[in-house]
Amino acid sequence: MVDSGDTAWVLASAALVLFMTPGLAFFYGGMVRSKNVLAMLAQNFVCMGLVSVLWVLFAFSLAFGPDLGGGLIGDLGLAGLTDLSRSGFVLPGYDGLTVAPLAFAAFQLMFAVITPALITGAVADRLRFPAWLAFVGAWVVLVYAPVAHWVFSPNGWLFELGALDFAGGAVVHVNAGIAALALVLVVGRRRGWPGEAMAPHALPLTLLGTGILWFGWFGFNAGSALAANGVAAEAFVNTNTAAAAAMLGWLAAERAQGGKATTLGAASGAVAGLVAITPCAGFVSPLASLAIGAVAGVVCFLAIRLKFRLGYDDALDVVAVHLVGGIMGSLMLGVFARDGGLVGGDGAALLGKQFVAVGATLAWSFVVSYLLARVLDATIGLRVDADEEAEGLDLGEHAETAYAGAFGSMGELGPTGRSNP
Amino acid sequence: MKLVTAIVKPFKLEEVKEALRSLGVQGMTVSEVKGFGRQRGHTEVYRGTEYTVDFVPKARIEVLADDADADRVVEAIVAAARTDKIGDGKVWTVPVAEVVRIRTGERGHDAI
Numbered sequence: 312m313v314d315s316g317d318t319a320w321v322l323a324s325a326a327l328v329l330f331m332t333p334g335l336a337f338f339y340g341g342m343v344r345s346k347n348v349l350a351m352l353a354q355n356f357v358c359m360g361l362v363s364v365l366w367v368l369f370a371f372s373l374a375f376g377p378d379l380g381g382g383l384i385g386d387l388g389l390a391g392l393t394d395l396s397r398s399g400f401v402l403p404g405y406d407g408l409t410v411a412p413l414a415f416a417a418f419q420l421m422f423a424v425i426t427p428a429l430i431t432g433a434v435a436d437r438l439r440f441p442a443w444l445a446f447v448g449a450w451v452v453l454v455y456a457p458v459a460h461w462v463f464s465p466n467g468w469l470f471e472l473g474a475l476d477f478a479g480g481a482v483v484h485v486n487a488g489i490a491a492l493a494l495v496l497v498v499g500r501r502r503g504w505p506g507e508a509m510a511p512h513a514l515p516l517t518l519l520g521t522g523i524l525w526f527g528w529f530g531f532n533a534g535s536a537l538a539a540n541g542v543a544a545e546a547f548v549n550t551n552t553a554a555a556a557a558m559l560g561w562l563a564a565e566r567a568q569g570g571k572a573t574t575l576g577a578a579s580g581a582v583a584g585l586v587a588i589t590p591c592a593g594f595v596s597p598l599a600s601l602a603i604g605a606v607a608g609v610v611c612f613l614a615i616r617l618k619f620r621l622g623y624d625d626a627l628d629v630v631a632v633h634l635v636g637g638i639m640g641s642l643m644l645g646v647f648a649r650d651g652g653l654v655g656g657d658g659a660a661l662l663g664k665q666f667v668a669v670g671a672t673l674a675w676s677f678v679v680s681y682l683l684a685r686v687l688d689a690t691i692g693l694r695v696d697a698d699e700e701a702e703g704l705d706l707g708e709h710a711e712t713a714y715a716g717a718f719g720s721m722g723e724l725g726p727t728g729r730s731n732p
Numbered sequence: 733m734k735l736v737t738a739i740v741k742p743f744k745l746e747e748v749k750e751a752l753r754s755l756g757v758q759g760m761t762v763s764e765v766k767g768f769g770r771q772r773g774h775t776e777v778y779r780g781t782e783y784t785v786d787f788v789p790k791a792r793i794e795v796l797a798d799d800a801d802a803d804r805v806v807e808a809i810v811a812a813a814r815t816d817k818i819g820d821g822k823v824w825t826v827p828v829a830e831v832v833r834i835r836t837g838e839r840g841h842d843a844i
Contacts, residue, residue, distance in 0.1 A: 508785075570780070575778055579779065
């Protein structure tokens with residue numbers, strides 16, 4: 312039975328989640344050097360294009376279509392989304408859903424758009440645009456769709472096991488975080504890292520992006536209630552609370568290390584809190600979300616050091632924020648969940664299931680992402696050449712520059728004499 | 733004729749401009765530049781990583797002056813730009829062979 316209020320909220324939430332991808336683009340774009348900002352924005356924006364097309368054609372069906380067996384992946388029965396608008400249609404496993412099925416498909420699409428986009432921060436400044444397109448297309452089909460099916464679909468094996476993931480701690484953040492690590496290991500370090508200074512070129516853009524992310528995350532988490540009800544309201548409050556606590560936690564950790572409270576720290580801390588509360592949002596109390604956020608803010612700050620210790624060039628700290636934050640949130644849910652959590656006296660059964668869900672996501676996503684990256688690197692090549700990396704990807708990949716200098720308008724029509732016919 | 737070039741702290745630019753105006757200077761060219769002298773640079777921190785920034789922002793002022801006025805121009809800039817702290821900058825003069833006002837074709841003293 313479709314409820315108009317629930318459908319309205321999920322449609323609005325879908326739009327909120329879509330807005331997160333441009334927000335993420337600016338969050339990342341401000342952190343790269345000015346010669347690579349358009350390439351970063353483009354890698355994020357193109358996810359809205361490519362994933363949307365794949366989703367309608369068949370990716371939604373793989374994730375949420377009728378189970379093909381064993382709770383591993385859906386079949387192609389819902390390809391094209393045609394059946395979803397048929398009256399009386401019930402999505403497999405979602406018998407009690409009060410949201411129009413197409414609204415649900417649109418909402419879930421936005422998750423599939425932003426999840427691969429999260430990866431771009433790790434491999435910033437060195438990825439060929441065509442290779443990124445190929446990676447995203449294959450990754451959504453081979454990694455995102457199955458993991459979403461396992462965890463989100465009521466027919467998925469992790470869902471049936473009883474593992475909880477309110478809005479995508481495993482499906483989105485652990486999944487993207489470990490894939491980012493796999494891609495970094497194949498693509499390699501930026502030339503000059505870690506010795507050369509590669510400071511952010513426009514932190515105001517990063518802070519603007521953070522604001523957009525925070526705003527959109529209300530749709531991400533509260534929309535995941537799939538109803539306009541008390542659970543949605545609780546997820547909304549918890550989302551805000553965890554972001555706030557994590558921001559303060561990160562800033563406190565910076566001060567405790569003898570540094571100053573930085574704007575980039577405030578932005579990073581807020582995002583870390585939003586990541587960590589994602590799996591928990593509708594399952595914990597506001598006070599628990601305070602603890603989850605504070606822990607995430609401090610731990611993700613400390614996790615930045617991992618890349619220097621281990622020597623992988625995760626350019627914008629996708630591992631520290633999304634992988635570590637996603638794992639922490641998914642596991643802390645086993646501790647703080649109102650029903651089944653350790654603190655409620657319900658034992659460690661849920662925590663064990665959370666470990667299984669995180670472990671399965673880590674294993675599948677890492678192995679498939681790594682192999683996919685190796686194959687693409689050996690065939691079409693993932694990485695730009697040394698000259699282009701030095702010159703910047705904006706010019707090399709897109710034939711554009713972001714910022715016109717004082718003499719920026721002095722060009723002439725190109726040597727081919729070609730103009731718009 | 734002389735070309736007076738000064739490198740000063742950016743926030744002192746306004747005071748230098750006013751000082752030169754009250755001296756009767758007709759025009760000047762300013763640009764945003766970066767560099768270092770004895771002041772050296774500063775340290776920035778992003779996600780716990782320290783970056784040493786060697787080149788600090790400065791303002792460069794260029795003024796054309798008659799030989800007779802050049803010393804007064806230099807003194808006015810020095811007086812206006814001084815904070816007594818490290819990094820106040822430098823002023824120097826060089827001789828100029830020719831000056832032409834583009835609109836009228838006037839040369840030398842008339843073009844200043």
